[in-house]
Amino acid sequence: MLDAQTLSMIGKGIIETLYMVIVSTACAYAIGLPIGLILVITDKNGIRPCPIISKVLGFIVNLLRSVPFVILMISVTPLTRKIVGTTLGTSATIVPLVIASAPYIARLVESSIKEVDAGIIEAARAMGTGTFRLIYKVLLPEAKPSLMVGGAIAITTILGYSAMSGFIGGGGLGDIAVRYGYYRSESDILIVTVAVLIIIVQGFQELGMRLAKRSDKRS
Amino acid sequence: MDINEPIISLRGVTKVFNTKESEVDALIDIDLDIYQGEIYGIIGQSGAGKSTLVRCINFLERPTKGSVIFDGQNLGNLSLKELLKVRQSIGMIFQQFNLLMQRTVLRNICYPLEIAGVPKKEAKQRAVELLEMVGLTDKINAYPSQLSGGQKQRVAIARAIATKPKVLLCDEATSALDPMTTRSILELLKDINQRFGITIVIITHEMDVIETICDKVAILENGRIVERGKVEDVFVNPKSNAGKRLVFKSDEQFSEFGSEKVYRIVFNGQSAFEPIISNMVAKFKAPVNILFANTKNIGGKAFGQMLIQLPEDRIITMQMLGYLEERAVRYEEVTQDA
Numbered sequence: 001m002l003d004a005q006t007l008s009m010i011g012k013g014i015i016e017t018l019y020m021v022i023v024s025t026a027c028a029y030a031i032g033l034p035i036g037l038i039l040v041i042t043d044k045n046g047i048r049p050c051p052i053i054s055k056v057l058g059f060i061v062n063l064l065r066s067v068p069f070v071i072l073m074i075s076v077t078p079l080t081r082k083i084v085g086t087t088l089g090t091s092a093t094i095v096p097l098v099i100a101s102a103p104y105i106a107r108l109v110e111s112s113i114k115e116v117d118a119g120i121i122e123a124a125r126a127m128g129t130g131t132f133r134l135i136y137k138v139l140l141p142e143a144k145p146s147l148m149v150g151g152a153i154a155i156t157t158i159l160g161y162s163a164m165s166g167f168i169g170g171g172g173l174g175d176i177a178v179r180y181g182y183y184r185s186e187s188d189i190l191i192v193t194v195a196v197l198i199i200i201v202q203g204f205q206e207l208g209m210r211l212a213k214r215s216d217k218r219s
Numbered sequence: 220m221d222i223n224e225p226i227i228s229l230r231g232v233t234k235v236f237n238t239k240e241s242e243v244d245a246l247i248d249i250d251l252d253i254y255q256g257e258i259y260g261i262i263g264q265s266g267a268g269k270s271t272l273v274r275c276i277n278f279l280e281r282p283t284k285g286s287v288i289f290d291g292q293n294l295g296n297l298s299l300k301e302l303l304k305v306r307q308s309i310g311m312i313f314q315q316f317n318l319l320m321q322r323t324v325l326r327n328i329c330y331p332l333e334i335a336g337v338p339k340k341e342a343k344q345r346a347v348e349l350l351e352m353v354g355l356t357d358k359i360n361a362y363p364s365q366l367s368g369g370q371k372q373r374v375a376i377a378r379a380i381a382t383k384p385k386v387l388l389c390d391e392a393t394s395a396l397d398p399m400t401t402r403s404i405l406e407l408l409k410d411i412n413q414r415f416g417i418t419i420v421i422i423t424h425e426m427d428v429i430e431t432i433c434d435k436v437a438i439l440e441n442g443r444i445v446e447r448g449k450v451e452d453v454f455v456n457p458k459s460n461a462g463k464r465l466v467f468k469s470d471e472q473f474s475e476f477g478s479e480k481v482y483r484i485v486f487n488g489q490s491a492f493e494p495i496i497s498n499m500v501a502k503f504k505a506p507v508n509i510l511f512a513n514t515k516n517i518g519g520k521a522f523g524q525m526l527i528q529l530p531e532d533r534i535i536t537m538q539m540l541g542y543l544e545e546r547a548v549r550y551e552e553v554t555q556d557a
């Protein structure tokens with residue numbers, strides 16, 4: 001059935017997938033987290049209302065989010081070539097993954113931060129907390145459990161995107177599924193790949209939820 | 220600072236909220252002076268503008284018009300940085316406590332000290348002292364969700380006074396608490412006021428709270444101060460309709476007055492708690508109509524007030540008043556203004 005070669009290929013696929021997903025998630029958070037914070041803070045009911053910034057940023061986020069991933073993936077190839085030097089393989093896939101997921105993460109972060117009780121923010125402001133310290137001493141720590149849940153959702157979504165990128169030679173498990181399962185109809189390889197993907201998704205989901213629950217001191 | 224200068228002074232403070240549908244005049248031309256060491260109550264019904272008023276004092280809300288002078292500084296003229304500094308000398312507590320849920324009790328109390336730039340070790344030491352003062356030393360490492368409402372408010376109070384502020388603002392601080400806990404929190408506030416001389420501003424919709432600890436009171440109605448003065452004076456003879464409503468809990472009682480004289484008797488802790496009216500009725504064998512009563516027994520002493528109708532007979536009335544005087548009960552004839 002599955003020989004050693006196939007298994008090692010799947011093993012390599014797992015590592016590639018994890019590499020793509022983890023690096024993409026990290027980069028996407030580096031962009032999405034600040035954008036999410038800016039969206040909350042500059043909102044008309046925010047701490048430093050600035051409708052122009054919040055509207056423009058919100059528009060860009062919505063625009064990017066409304067482009068289906070497959071189309072985005074193809075349309076950013078020129079940019080990918082500029083940044084990575086190639087459009088094939090795992091590193092090249094990270095570019096569209098980040099561009100697609102950063103706005104999604106910005107919205108996840110925005111909604112987590114908005115969950116922070118307005119009364120707590122008011123108390124912090126009454127104690128003389130400025131905007132910057134409000135963010136890292138109040139908003140982020142208080143929203144931590146919710147941000148972690150968001151993180152689990154983001155990482156599984158990015159995993160899904162990364163599998164889709166198999167169609168353009170993105171590497172990883174998605175690539176294997178497309179090459180063997182789809183083009184060659186080797187259904188046992190397809191099944192194993194899908195099973196591994198499911199396990200990884202469930203694993204991240206479970207881990208994220210558990211960490212979130214453990215870190216939450218509200219209950 | 221001149222001792223006769225108020226620590227908080229509002230002049231012509233007006234706040235208009237512009238919403239999509241309408242304009243709300245939350246505060247209209249408020250003048251208010253609060254002096255060092257006072258416990259000043261601001262009472263009014265829900266929506267009267269109390270929270271807006273108290274939030275104007277620390278400029279969480281910027282008045283649309285008018286000025287707020289705190290400790291000699293006009294807050295409207297300060298830069299953001301200066302304003303943040305001023306806020307560190309104004310503590311605030313809330314109905315919903317508003318503790319940081321992901322921080323322990325200790326770290327909650329350390330929070331304002333962190334903001335004020337107090338070194339960690341010193342901050343911790345101060346927090347421990349404060350916890351001792353509010354009687355929660357054993358909860359030092361607990362999280363707010365593990366505390367009762369009263370305990371949360373004690374932590375909030377410790378946090379609010381950590382930076383040794385000059386003023387403590389309390390927005391409905393006891394409204395989410397049961398009567399017993401309310402009393403213990405009010406006692407704590409009184410204690411803080413006496414020990415540290417912190418000026419306290421109490422916002423409430425409950426007359427009981429004002430009665431229990433305030434020196435002065437302002438009654439807020441529809442964004443205006445309709446009556447103000449020493450608590451005893453407003454109590455003994457509320458002039459505004461809002462004041463009467465708050466003191467008597469309803470307007471009706473006034474219209475019941477016939478030709479008989481109505482007296483308010485005030486128990487201010489000078490007299491023993493005893494069924495004074497029934498004893499009086501038994502002694503003089505004349506009817507007394509109790510229109511309103513709100514008395515409490517605190518440590519065997521009577522606190523609160525009653526509104527009673529004494530018999531038409533002048534002589535019996537005089538004797539009854541003499542009886543009350545003997546028992547150190549203050550009374551006053553209530554004048555009925557239209």
Ligand SMILES: Nc1ncnc2c1ncn2[C@@H]1O[C@H](COP(=O)(O)OP(=O)(O)O)[C@@H](O)[C@H]1O
Pocket residue numbers: 236237238243244245263264265266267268269270271272
């Ligand atoms: N941010 C706001 N936007 C619009 N209206 C407000 C806002 N805050 C308060 N108000 C309105 O101002 C009035 C006074 O509110 P508030 O000060 O909260 O009253 P209180 O604390 O006495 O219940 C109410 O009519 C309320 O609806």
Ligand SMILES: [Mg+2]
Pocket residue numbers: 269270271391
């Ligand atoms: Mg209020």
